[in-house]
Amino acid sequence: MGILEKISEIEKEIARTQKNKATEYHLGLLKAKLAKYRAQLLEPSKSASSKGEGFDVMKSGDARVALIGFPSVGKSTFLSLMTSTASEAASYEFTTLTCIPGVIEYKGANIQLLDLPGIIEGAAQGKGRGRQVIAVARTADVVIMMLDATKGEVQRSLLEKELESVGIRLNKHKPNIYFKPKKGGGISFNSTVTLTQCSEKLVQLILHEYKIFNAEVLFREDCSPDEFIDVIVGNRVYMPCLYVYNKIDQISMEEVDRLARKPNSVVISCGMKLNLDYLLEMLWEYLALTCIYTKKRGQRPDFTDAIILRKGASVEHVCHRIHRSLASQFKAPAPSTALSGWA
Numbered sequence: 608m609g610i611l612e613k614i615s616e617i618e619k620e621i622a623r624t625q626k627n628k629a630t631e632y633h634l635g636l637l638k639a640k641l642a643k644y645r646a647q648l649l650e651p652s653k654s655a656s657s658k659g660e661g662f663d664v665m666k667s668g669d670a671r672v673a674l675i676g677f678p679s680v681g682k683s684t685f686l687s688l689m690t691s692t693a694s695e696a697a698s699y700e701f702t703t704l705t706c707i708p709g710v711i712e713y714k715g716a717n718i719q720l721l722d723l724p725g726i727i728e729g730a731a732q733g734k735g736r737g738r739q740v741i742a743v744a745r746t747a748d749v750v751i752m753m754l755d756a757t758k759g760e761v762q763r764s765l766l767e768k769e770l771e772s773v774g775i776r777l778n779k780h781k782p783n784i785y786f787k788p789k790k791g792g793g794i795s796f797n798s799t800v801t802l803t804q805c806s807e808k809l810v811q812l813i814l815h816e817y818k819i820f821n822a823e824v825l826f827r828e829d830c831s832p833d834e835f836i837d838v839i840v841g842n843r844v845y846m847p848c849l850y851v852y853n854k855i856d857q858i859s860m861e862e863v864d865r866l867a868r869k870p871n872s873v874v875i876s877c878g879m880k881l882n883l884d885y886l887l888e889m890l891w892e893y894l895a896l897t898c899i900y901t902k903k904r905g906q907r908p909d910f911t912d913a914i915i916l917r918k919g920a921s922v923e924h925v926c927h928r929i930h931r932s933l934a935s936q937f938k939a940p941a942p943s944t945a946l947s948g949w950a
């Protein structure tokens with residue numbers, strides 16, 4: 608019997624077992640078995656490629672948000688609440704085995720929300736479906752790290768470490784360092800600010816470690832050695848992250864208050880539908896989408912139908928969204944400067 612069949616057998620048995628004092632242990636045992644088989648299913652097989660089935664969800668809508676968190680923190684409950692997609696939620700771990708997309712409609716934008724399997728310590732090394740989950744997270748515009756408010760701070764720091772170890776930088780901006788490898792001329796080092804964490808010597812040592820002997824380096828910011836290494840290595844992803852503490856219906860008011868005051872954090876209860884509006888507002892802010900309202904000459908703008916653009920979008924992008932050939936019809940090229948100045 609394959610694992611999927613075993614899982615289905617146990618699920619059926621759970622369904623037909625009456626819940627009472629006498630069956631308590633039997634049900635508990637069945638649930639434990641179910642969790643074990645599900646965990647096995649999540650273990651990557653040696654032959655299979657790192658891409659899991661069901662993980663390649665097409666990007667759609669104006670932005671993508673990935674739900675990352677330990678098992679059973681309420682990710683699927685959240686997706687089912689916020690979107691018209693139903694994702695199975697249950698009290699056992701690893702209920703969700705693939706990537707399940709839903710859409711949040713907010714302020715005229717379609718935000719793709721991705722429910723994912725729970726991840727655990729060691730995820731980055733391939734434990735469970737950790738690698739696939741993290742690969743999906745890298746493609747998101749914002750990560751919601753969902754945490755169980757009853758479990759305190761542990762989950763958050765463990766997951767931060769996992770994401771950090773694969774080059775995802777949460778709520779950090781790209782270090783403001785100009786770095787350009789050259790063919791010759793040695794290493795030229797400059798800085799526009801006083802450096803307290805790096806020196807020319809250290810920069811050289813680090814570069815030599817990466818077998819780089821010719822490069823131009825300009826620190827425009829007081830960066831740490833780790834930040835400099837991030838710049839050399841390249842492929843880092845700088846990702847806004849909202850820490851969402853769910854299940855606050857299970858903790859004291861004092862604890863709710865303490866968690867709510869942490870930076871980048873929102874406290875909610877999916878069970879009691881608490882604070883979900885506020886979470887959406889925060890998410891909207893983190894997505895930093897730009898809404899452009901068009902109007903006909905002499906008429907008022909239509910505020911029900913916006914052109915939604917990502918951060919850093921340019922006038923050219925706006926033209927493209929109105930019509931594919933619009934930009935090329937201008938006498939002068941449409942400015943490619945970012946919109947943020949006047950949006």
Ligand SMILES: Nc1nc2c(ncn2[C@@H]2O[C@H](COP(=O)(O)OP(=O)(O)OP(=O)(O)O)[C@@H](O)[C@H]2O)c(=O)[nH]1
Pocket residue numbers: 676677678679680681682683684685695696697698699700701702703704723724725726853854855856857875876877878879
């Ligand atoms: N008390 C309480 N329970 C909640 C809340 N939100 C979700 N739950 C319960 O937590 C359990 C797990 O919920 P899921 O939505 O399956 O969690 P998940 O994070 O998707 O879990 P996996 O898919 O296994 O990783 C379910 O029994 C939910 O009913 C909440 O706000 N308060």
Ligand SMILES: [K+]
Pocket residue numbers: 678679680696697698699700701702703
């Ligand atoms: K679950």
Ligand SMILES: [Mg+2]
Pocket residue numbers: 682683684695696702703722723724725
């Ligand atoms: Mg789930």
